[in-house]
Amino acid sequence: MYRYDEFDRQFVAERVEEFRDQVARRLSGELTEDEFRPLRLMNGVYLQLHAYMLRIAIPYGTLNGRKLRRLAHIARRYDRGFGHFTTRQNLQFNWIRLEDVPDILAELAEVEMHAIQTSGNCIRNVSADHFAGAAADEVADPRVYAEILRQWSSLHPEFTFLPRKFKIAVVASPADRAAIQVHDIGLQVKRNEAGELGFAVWVGGGLGRTPMIGRKVRDFLPEAELLSYCEAILRVYNLHGRRDNKYKARLKILVHEAGVDEIARDIEAEYEAIRARGALAMPQEEIARIRAYFAPPAFAQLPARSSVFEAAKADSRSFALFAERNVAPHKVPGYGIVTISLKAIGAPPGDATAEQMELVADLAERYSFDEVRVSHEQNLVLPHVRLDDIPAVHAALAEANLATPNAGLVTDIIACPGLDYCALANARSIPVAQRIARRFADIERQKQIGDLKIKISGCINACGHHHVGHIGILGVDRKGEEFYQITLGGSGDETCSIGEIVGKGFSSEEVVDAVETIIETYLGLRQGPEETFLAVFRRVGEAPFREALYADA
């Protein structure tokens, strides 16, 4: 993974001291809240429902044991012993005291972490496929480019005052595991017919109150042109993005209002001008230098089949279930990609205690070449585990309530913090997720249902990504009561679609029954167990579900 050089270390250290001074001046009153707010946001400090919240950047979701242990330490020392992994691969602490933030940032800096640009009108954490470097279907490690973009976007002087936030995601396989089409810039690393590396580029995707799927503006951008082209996109956005209305300020609105053809023309024109100056072309040796940080670990030569793994599956039902759902194929024979579900039945989705973080750190160091990933679906991943070792990993995870075999199943729910934590929320999301998980706790029933992504947001800002849930749930406030609107047929993968509202919303008492009705309707309509919920919805449309939900109304 990327390691700070002297410049990085000094920069982050100076940034911590700068913020320490800003906090001191705020506490003394020398800075007003209006003056301080943009400064604290640029350092990831929000004021939330119960306290300050700190959002720590986890670049492209990649951690090692040392970093994860430091996060555990911060949870224990400065917070309430746990953290929340987010839909942008970051970590949030909910009980932070402003006066502690400089010390927290100093402790993070010691392990090469920070909270810079995790908020504010700037380029946010560049996210990437959480299976990067391990997936059998990738053409390259997308994190190489995520790191290049991270360096380019950190404190970019021209893009520190954008009309609004800006989010970039990168994948390197035809399968999209990072929801790139609902990002401001989505990049898919690919090879052209000559075998050269480059990118397909989408712009103007986003969720929130006006969900939009990104538009492809380039089918193949040569590798060396990545920064020139992204700079062009940002310049067009910075110049033309609306600044009169916070709710119409994202790139997606600009693309929608101006039309993708006009925006693409503007981007290409700006790109030509940038290219002519040559400043942002990436020399091959520079790309290679960054790529070296992501060199594959020293994989052993192993047979594709592990008798230990197979025997464990035969001996243990719980391990067999885990192997079926939570172990994905690795590009190297004899290895597997292990998903650690942070969705234990009834637990708050995406949360991990300090003890759980420390266990995962131990397992990463021992079994996964000291690598852990955070997925945008709020789970953790050990990317490089020998099949031989997975039974031992599973046993350790099971003791810490981290072995729920539900990756991609109905109880693997994405939920934003919602009204339990968030000052923006209109309704609670976590209890709804917990009640759905309890309703479908039976693993056999979950397997019968198959792949099903439920995503829950507590307000229209859609941090729970409900628009791209197969079943999406949006919490609203209806005359002081929590009320839930259901959407169907969303997807964040390469077949990206925005969910459609199924009809009238449901009360808190009704919503779990409604979800069950939807699922039972699916089971009754499918042509066989291999036809997923999403496939059935796309085949039959909304009508059967609407009828099942509202027939008696």
Place this chain on the structure above:
Amino acid sequence: MKKEAKGAGPKVLTANALDSGLVVFRTADGRWSTDIAEAAVAWTKGEADALLALGEADAARNLVVDVYLVAMTEGENGRLVPVLLREAIRAARRPTIVMPGEDPSVIAA
């Protein structure tokens, strides 16, 4: 999202403490307490306006941030409770769910 209390009815004044970020309520003797039971109650618009002005002065003195009035109503036991669920959650100073690592008994079933 935040909804400032308007109209008739009892109100209390809330904010977040600047240094800790914790939810606080202004008491009759000018303190900011984390316990809503100690909050000064404004029964009329005049009282509410006066209470808000005092709170904003405290914000200007950098004790608190984000000062606003919370609508209250009579609860089951005759005590005043917030009208809105959001404010009730804030006043409880914790989420409605069991937090990771907590004993489940902290939350009533």
